[in-house]
Amino acid sequence: MTGLQKPELVCPAGTPAGLRTAVDAGADAVYCGLKGPTNARNFPGLNFTVAEMAEGVAYAHDKGAKVLAAINSFPTAGRTDIWKAAIDDAVSIGVDAVIAADIGAGAYLARTHPAQRFHLSVQAGASSVEAINYYCRSFGIKRVVLPRILTVAEIAELHSEIECEIEAFIFGNIGMMAEGRCLLTSYVTGQSTNMDGVCSPASHVHYAEDADQNLTTRLGEFAIDCVSCGQTTGYPTICKGRYDTAPKKGYYAFEEPVSLNLTKLLPDLMRAGVTALKIEGRQRSRAYVRAVVSAFRQAVDAYHAGADPDISDLLALTEGGKETQGAFGSKTWR
């Protein structure tokens, strides 16, 4: 693959220790969020105080890595000060880019901190040339994080027509709904993915086992899956549950509990002109982050050098041991 620019490996950092782990394992950049509703992974025990993020920036910069601050949920009317403060704080501690999705947050960032590098979050759901160029023109975004719904061929075509860099997900959890446009958690639990940064909150998940050891999983009042003894499954979300419709019973109506794994498509993505490769998983353990980041570091370096790396280890790390190329491989996924 000589002659191609080596893509940046963008890795998750849910905690300060996770950030150091990812940087040490070879991340070119880490992304992280501040505590509270301002980012799309507002889970208990995750995320950074401003002071912690400042320390993270110092640590990463010292090792030649970048820090990208995800402030990518949708500020709610009447409490936008929380998001504005998060943007101001992130800029003041010297993050390398702010990742945002909301038009209002984008307008605030572009107006108040015009020199700050701005990446358009996947939560903006910008999946067409025109949508991406709208954000480029309106807010001067430098990079778009693409929704996980495009094929590699479509990404290559997009690359030639848009005015910014492309960051694409390559590994980790894959939500089935268009990012930034899913109210399912909100409908069931009252906590909103868009406004609170919450998806399928653990506080609303309940398990009940019957006499035959069948395990029913509930989110709020609704049974979203029933697992018989011995079956493996991932973290329960509405879009990976099993349901009944008239034509089919007890099936994964939206998607099986699988993880995205584009290891085999990495050379194609690099040829398609992708600037940055993103690994999902700010909620995952340090051991997981270390293993995944190291493996991808080796894979990207090997592909770039024209070698064929051994990528079999990554399968063991996917959700429930099941993997998919999602939309990236072929249109038949749709």
Added chain:
Amino acid sequence: MQPFLTLGPVLLNWPAEHWRDFYFQVADEMPVETVFIGEVVCSKRAPLFDRHFEEVVSRLKAAGKRVVFSTLAEVTSKIDRRLVKRVAASDELYIEANDASALWHLGGRPHAVGPYLNVYNEESLEFLCANGARSVCLPPELPANAIAAMANTAAGLGCELEVQVYGRIPLALSARCYHARAHNKTKDSCLFVCDQDPDGMVLCTQEGRPFLTINGVQTQSYSCLNLVGQLQELIAAGISRFRISPQSIGTGSTAECFQAVLQKKMSAEEATAKLAETEFEAPFSNGFYHQKPGHRWCS
């Protein structure tokens, strides 16, 4: 500003004649001021209605309805992009933009903003209004206090706000077609199986509880949003447009109920009882408004 009813776009795949006759009925009988029309959910469906489109639009206009052309909500493929361009790039049509690609084509011309474009806060409202937005339909999950905060800002911008008050709630969009999936097909090979379900395909939990409604790439609530009891509160907050989302049956009598309450000819209690009697059967919900799970009904 005098509050009035609007009719959201038909979100489902109805037989073309049924679709045409529905809009004829809207023109002839329904007390709605504005009618949103056009394919919002699936670009593959759009050509099915082409042959009736002109006739329907002129009938609506002749009846004095304001006709607004809604754009596709999720835009990815070439067919999607062509459809949005065809609608949004036209100088002659007044557009409801449902994604950023429509805004790109509009280039600042006056337009409406639909509920699929995320407008959650005052700053977003200001930016969009400075770039041609004249009205905005708010996201369905916004609670009462946020709606009120939005209305405050909108008043200063000369922007009218709209809130969906009736019908199934659009909850999610996907690149994958779940109608096709249930029938062991893919989006490209779907054979338009969604036309078997004029009010969508009900998805139940494995315990048999109706939960969601599948409409191709869209997931809707199973429950039917009903904010008739909150109309006066919304008017007091400064909301002037109230959207009814069409179902295959009972939409006309629903609009009449809401109109009667707007004109203070009927109480909200009376209207709720009447709405429960319409042919369209689904439990009511209003949880989002009360900052509760959206499926809940707070009476």
